[in-house]
Amino acid sequence: MIEDHLRLSIAALEKAATDPGFLKTAQTVSQIIADSYRQGGKVLIAGNGGSAADAQHIAAEFVSRYRFDRPPLPAIALTTDTSVLTAIGNDYGYEQVFERQIRGLGRKGDVFIAISTSGRSPNILAALKAAREIGVVTVGFTGAGDSAKAMRVSSDFLLIVPVADTPLIQQIHMTVAHAIIETVEKDYFPCQKNRSAQAAK
Numbered sequence: 109m110i111e112d113h114l115r116l117s118i119a120a121l122e123k124a125a126t127d128p129g130f131l132k133t134a135q136t137v138s139q140i141i142a143d144s145y146r147q148g149g150k151v152l153i154a155g156n157g158g159s160a161a162d163a164q165h166i167a168a169e170f171v172s173r174y175r176f177d178r179p180p181l182p183a184i185a186l187t188t189d190t191s192v193l194t195a196i197g198n199d200y201g202y203e204q205v206f207e208r209q210i211r212g213l214g215r216k217g218d219v220f221i222a223i224s225t226s227g228r229s230p231n232i233l234a235a236l237k238a239a240r241e242i243g244v245v246t247v248g249f250t251g252a253g254d255s256a257k258a259m260r261v262s263s264d265f266l267l268i269v270p271v272a273d274t275p276l277i278q279q280i281h282m283t284v285a286h287a288i289i290e291t292v293e294k295d296y297f298p299c300q301k302n303r304s305a306q307a308a309k
Contacts, residue, residue: 152184
């Protein structure tokens with residue numbers, strides 16, 4: 109069982125690593141985020157369940173550090189404030205828990221990363237629509253097949269993992285997120301990157 113799972117993971121990662129469309133979108137998303145930071149923007153991230161954990165992981169890497177010491181980058185996971193989540197869920201319904209936060213925290217030029225392995229999560233779709241309406245750049249993370257259809261409508265950039273199995277989609281979402289963070293870090297802080305490399309010698 110364990111060996112089978114690991115082999116499936118390797119195969120899925122290889123499929124993503126050789127998918128030109130997937131790689132091009134990931135590179136574009138990296139550039140969009142770096143450009144947003146240069147213009148004083150921030151990154152907002154949301155997801156449900158395991159994808160909520162991924163949202164928090166991504167925010168932590170931007171705000172703290174990834175490969176080397178550098179100034180923090182502004183990123184907010186919309187999944188962490190239980191008072192906000194329960195207030196919105198109670199007063200407006202669970203479908204609005206991210207949409208209300210996007211409208212309150214998002215500004216034109218920010219980037220919103222919406223993570224949904226199914227591509228059909230109502231609260232994610234509502235947040236994408238709200239972000240598009242207020243001028244926030246929308247990035248969708250999802251999987252292959254029909255899951256991409258609903259998110260495509262409101263995503264400026266849609267990163268589609270070329271597999272349809274939920275656990276494998278989640279694994280690749282975090283792997284490509286790390287690659288995007290590293291690319292942004294090196295692009296936005298070339299001087300810190302060089303200093304860290306010299307210090308390691």
